[in-house]
Amino acid sequence: MAGVHFSLVEVSPGVAGVFQAIEAVHALFEEQTSCAIVPTGTDLAALRLEEPSLSGEPSLIVLTSGTTGNSRAVEIPFSALAQSAESAALYMQQMAVWLTALPVTSMGGLNTIIRSAFTGIEPVIWDGVGGAMKFEPENFVPFIKAVKTASLKTNLASAVSLVPTQLFRLALDESALTELAELDFVLVGGGGITQSLKAECINAGVKIVSTYGATETVGGCVFNGAPLDGYEINIVDDLVHIKSENLAWGYRDGESIDGNWKSKDRGEFTDGKLQILGRSDSIIKVAGVAIDIQALETQLQSQLPNQNIVVVAIADSQYGNVPLVVSNIEIPNIADISHKILNQALPVRFKLMSQIPMLQNGKPDRISIANN
Numbered sequence: 001m002a003g004v005h006f007s008l009v010e011v012s013p014g015v016a017g018v019f020q021a022i023e024a025v026h027a028l029f030e031e032q033t034s035c036a037i038v039p040t041g042t043d044l045a046a047l048r049l050e051e052p053s054l055s056g057e058p059s060l061i062v063l064t065s066g067t068t069g070n071s072r073a074v075e076i077p078f079s080a081l082a083q084s085a086e087s088a089a090l091y092m093q094q095m096a097v098w099l100t101a102l103p104v105t106s107m108g109g110l111n112t113i114i115r116s117a118f119t120g121i122e123p124v125i126w127d128g129v130g131g132a133m134k135f136e137p138e139n140f141v142p143f144i145k146a147v148k149t150a151s152l153k154t155n156l157a158s159a160v161s162l163v164p165t166q167l168f169r170l171a172l173d174e175s176a177l178t179e180l181a182e183l184d185f186v187l188v189g190g191g192g193i194t195q196s197l198k199a200e201c202i203n204a205g206v207k208i209v210s211t212y213g214a215t216e217t218v219g220g221c222v223f224n225g226a227p228l229d230g231y232e233i234n235i236v237d238d239l240v241h242i243k244s245e246n247l248a249w250g251y252r253d254g255e256s257i258d259g260n261w262k263s264k265d266r267g268e269f270t271d272g273k274l275q276i277l278g279r280s281d282s283i284i285k286v287a288g289v290a291i292d293i294q295a296l297e298t299q300l301q302s303q304l305p306n307q308n309i310v311v312v313a314i315a316d317s318q319y320g321n322v323p324l325v326v327s328n329i330e331i332p333n334i335a336d337i338s339h340k341i342l343n344q345a346l347p348v349r350f351k352l353m354s355q356i357p358m359l360q361n362g363k364p365d366r367i368s369i370a371n372n
Contacts, residue, residue: 005052006061007033010040011105013130021104022113022122028058028078029117036061036073039105039130046073048252053077055249064215065106065363073252074215083246084218085115087228092185096157098123099147099183101140101166103130107219108161108189121154123147135166137176144179151184159185161211161220163363164193168308171200181205189213189220194301212276216248216261225273233267233274240267240274284313284321286346293323299341300325307331308356312370314349324349326356326369 009024011017017040027033036047037060053059055077063071088111089095098116100123102109109129116123124147128135144160151158160183162170167188170176180186181204189211201208211220221231221242232243240263250256266277278294285291297311308328316322323346325334330352338348357365357372 005034006047006049006059007035008044008047008049009035009037010042011037011103011130012040013103014132015125015127015129017130018100018104018113018123018125021110022117025060025110025113025117028060028081032058032078034058034060037105037110038063039103046252048073051252054252054254054256059249061252062105062107062110062215065359074248075250075252076215076218076248080218080246080248081114082118083230084111084221084228085118087221087230087246088115088223089118090229091223092157092159094157095119095121096159096185097121097147097151097154099126099143099158099160100124100129101126101135101143102161102163105130107213107215108163111219112159112161119154119156121150121156124150135169137170137173140166140170141176141179144176144183148182157184159183159187161187161189164188164197165308165358165364167193167201168197171197171204172306177201177204177206181207183207185209187211187220187223194298194305196302196305200305212274213242214261214263216257217242217244218246218248221246222274225270225275227274235267235269236262238266238268238277239263239280240265240276284323286319286321286323289344289346291323291342291346296323296325296338296341300337303337303341304329304331310356310364310366310369312366314370316347319347322347322349324351324370326351326353328352328354328356 009020021037024035058078060076098112100112104110112123126143148158186206187209209223212222213220221228227233230246234241242261247257264280278292282294293311300309310326312324313321314324334350335348339345357368359365
């Protein structure tokens with residue numbers, strides 16, 4: 001179509017969709033062809049495909065996760081993608097063969113194929129990626145072995161990016177955890193890892209790298225609490241700000257980032273390392289008392305490590321808001337546990353869900369959980 005400045009790649013779940021994204025990334029890097037990589041069925045209006053690149057250079061359009069609200073179309077210049085990949089390689093001190101286990105329509109999964117493009121080695125692709133099948137340790141282990149084999153053949157490191165839910169499930173399977181420990185780098189982002197889960201994995205020999213970042217920062221740009229080369233962290237009014245020339249240009253609606261991404265995440269430095277304390281919008285008022293539902297979720301996950309737990313806020317006619325604790329296993333004494341964590345007796349609701357709704361990127365679908 002005349003006037004179209006971005007090619008559209010609508011990625012379906014599974015391996016075929018990943019190959020579509022790989023082809024688009026190679027076209028961007030080698031032919032400077034701008035593209036939008038989005039899930040099949042995306043409302044295309046927000047992408048503004050017929051408008052030129054706002055950054056003035058070949059670019060990629062990708063959507064934010066929409067974990068706590070509507071997703072937005074973000075434009076990332078080619079130069080930022082390249083610098084982000086280089087910064088990750090500098091941290092690892094080597095190139096790697098990547099295992100793609102996250103949807104390539106989000107930066108966690110997309111970065112595995114972008115970094116692979118620099119090595120010229122195609123990633124190993126889990127065949128359930130993007131929701132093509134349920135993540136089960138026994139089905140995932142062969143792909144862990146495959147990426148390790150490929151790394152030995154190419155004399156490169158072996159690496160995978162996971163979200164905490166995937167790591168949680170792997171940790172329940174001793175043989176899977178043993179195989180995971182064979183990899184050189186296990187990046188875990190998309191949400192905080194509980195200290196108990198992280199300790200269990202490290203004790204098993206897993207080389208955990210906790211990552212922090214967003215679509216706007218071209219994915220993880222803070223590894224194990226320290227910014228990658230080219231990024232600067234500042235805490236402004238308790239919120240994390242990240243400065244870099246390697247950020248996304250901004251949003252396709254015209255709002256620019258201007259090299260300074262202002263997150264909604266509360267953070268602090270502990271022993272020189274960034275610690276994420278939760279989101280500013282995770283603070284709710286329950287009967288006039290401020291409660292951090294993300295902190296409650298983290299504490300519950302630590303005390304009940306073998307359960308999948310998510311905490312959201314729901315409206316309540318009497319108290320204004322109340323925390324809703326959702327788990328895949330019944331917690332009969334949830335009120336007592338929560339009261340001890342909160343150090344006060346406040347109303348807490350519980351809901352048993354055998355299958356907790358998830359977004360395509362592997363994060364809990366908090367909006368769906370709160371509304372159902």
